[in-house]
Amino acid sequence: MTAPATSFPKDQIRVLLAENIHPRAAEVFADHAYRVERITRALTPDDLIETGAGVHVLGIRSKTDLPGPVINAMPRLLAAGCFCIGTNHVDLNSARARGVPVFNSPFSNTRSVAELTIAECVALSRRLGDRSNEMHAGVWRKSATGAHEIRGKTLGIVGYGHIGTQVSVLAEAMGMRVMYFDITPKLPLGNAQPVLSLHELLGASDVVTLHVPQTEATERLIGAPEIGAMKPGAFLINNARGDVVDVAALADALRSGHLGGAAFDVFPEEPGSGEEPFESEIRGLDNVILTPHIGGSTEEAQEAIAEDVATKLVRFLDIGSTTGAVNMPEVELPAQINSDGSRPHRILHTHKNVPGVLSALHQSISKLGVNVAGEYLRTDEEVGYVVLDVDPTDTRGLAEALRSIPETVRVRTLW
Secondary structure, eight states: OOOOOOSSOGGGSEEEEOTTOOHHHHHHHHHTTOEEEEOSSOOOHHHHHHHGGGOSEEEEOTTSOBOHHHHHTOTTOOEEEESSSOOTTBOHHHHHHTTOOEEOOSSTTHHHHHHHHHHHHHHHHHTHHHHHHHHHTTOOOOOOTTOOOSTTOEEEEEOOSHHHHHHHHHHHHTTOEEEEEOSSOOOOOTTOEEOSOHHHHHHHOSEEEEOOOOSTTTTTOBOHHHHHHSOTTEEEEEOSOGGGBOHHHHHHHHHHTSEEEEEESOOSSOOSSTTSOOOOTTTTOTTEEEOSSOTTOSHHHHHHHHHHHHHHHHHHHHHOOOTTBSSSOOOOOOOSOOTTSOOOEEEEEEEEOOTTHHHHHHHHHHHHTOOEEEEEEEEOSSEEEEEEEEOGGGHHHHHHHHHTSTTEEEEEEEO
């Protein structure tokens, strides 16, 4: 069966997936007839400028930066997908200015991170890392000294969002007392108790775990004063962002014995590949668990992320939906078909959000006598996104008229 003609042949749309993104993403694109190229390594800006000129869709994880100059050097880029939680490694404003929506998957790996956090609570309390290292070195140290149950201990959660709340439920099921601090009011789950200040939480917790985003407000949120406010012998877990903790101050507290241990999955500076060495002030310290940014790296989480982001990208390519975009107005669109079974043409118009654009758009529609079957609009502070379903005979003239509006960022047609 011959595939129907489209406004742009799908097999000519180049999808590049970097950083060993789970194969499920490629399967989603292939299921919709898109051409996919997969590479295992992270890409440098030079790599992207050299190889990305013909890329229409770029998929990356957290090790590939996408700055403004690179985005501007990719003239065919239609959309980008961050197959991870964060998007701080992408210049979202530059992408918006080009009409390039950026999608991510903020919730698909929450369970994986929550389970790792609980495992680290147990491992720190039992000093499992030290005992394992000793056994590998041939040392048999069978002792209960310094080993404790987590039942009855207090877990302090900083950031009570999707991950923090799951940690809360799991910790309470393990018999821990849970308190949490968040800058916005959050309803507690189970018997968790909110506290009014970070310092109150730090002073009362046997284990403190961090689950906050990377923002200016959270940079070095836990510094020397905050570490000093923690209970003697307490543990600190950071599976959030590397810049949230002053690692040098933490190292001092661990060496002095003020803190009993720590578990870190994220760091201010991380190697770009397995060939680069890892350096940190807390390497080699007692009862310190270090993992290479694998909080969300389970097969289940990576498959869920791959399907989630790839599906969002396909929906944007196929019907223009921007639902889930982090830098563009979100417009959820219906299938591109009329009630009588006919298929209208769809025009996607991204424009600067300034007065007069919609008036010019509607004047063009009126002047050309275009038959509009549907119109969808959302705006944010910077841009507006209008989607028009029109009679096929009207598409080319209207698209050209919209391109002539000075505030137009991008026009794309779908049929």
